[in-house]
Amino acid sequence: MPEVIFNGPAGRLEGRFHPAKKRNAPIALVLHLHPQFGGTMNNQIVYQMYYMFARRGFAVLRFNFRGVGRSQGTFDHGQGELSDAAAALDWVQTVHTDARACWIAGFSFGAWIGMQLLMRRPEVEGFISVAPPANLHDFSFLAPCPSSGLIVHGDNDKVVPQKDVQTLVDKLKTQKGIVIDHETIPGANHFFENDMDDLMDRCGTYVDGRLGLTPADYVDID
Template identity: 40%
Template sequence: NKVVYQTAKTLDALGIPVLRFNFRGAGLSSGVHDRGRGEQDDVRAALDFLKAEFPGVPLLLAGFSFGAWVGLRAGCQDSRVSHLIGLGIPVNDSDFSFLWGCNKAKLFVHGSNDEYGAIEKVKTLVASLRGDNHLVVVEGADHFFVGKLDQLDGAINAWFTDHVFRLRH
């Protein structure tokens, strides 16, 4: 997936350790799709691995589409995760109300023409959330940010430069 690959590349260039993985039943992963329940276990296992490999480093969790729905849910509940990124969140078919109780800093990057997440629904959701939340709308972008991956990269870079890194100094 080009969105996930670009995000990993962007985070790596910022000096952030990155782990990309497939959920159970996707790609060459074993197991079967579990409608988000078992996939949250997959996220927690990935967080366990990262915490063991990089002790003392705050964890950031980024997810795209279904991966955003699963990752944001797991990340909100995990005290090891300090920041969250949701890309192309599928608000048309998925319930994101669990975010109302999540006070962690969040970045959302969404295409104005995303066919799985109506931009007005995304704006309403983000405006209803507590805490430090940022929404970047990529004009003309569809769900997969076709032809707009450079703007996705720019949004993530800007958030880290202006927000995340600034908070650490």
């Protein structure tokens, strides 16, 4: 899990990068929750998602948005953070030049940023959005959504009401050419505090299904 520092639009950005063992392995970028509400790349959901992808052979990067940890700059209400995410994806692609595909995963605020990024990057073929804040941010930019993906939500989420996520899912499911999977975890709150294993099982099962993987395909990441 090497520490990395790479250039972003507002200065240096701090990250953790897990290289892939195969040259043409896919890339995954994992984005954290809101910087002004304690969001960092070391959030448990981001951390666990990072290792979920790494075990499946991905080259994975998680990083701190501007103004978080050792990343330079100040919070920019989403616009700058989207530029940070684009710079992060650029960096991974320069390190892992033979990647055959790219995935984006995000939690809460990170899900909002990630879904904006996939609109701009045609190489993104899959996404995982955990608790996307559909009541707090405008998702109308997904017109149409270019990639199939998974949206996961807890039915006891007091930050993002279930009805708002359901409205987003229903809208995306009307679009042709993509498939949106939607998982609701009973009893889970916004941070999945007692439901982390269930969350990761569902995310991992989704990736396995999309890529045709079985546990025999997993790699040793120690």
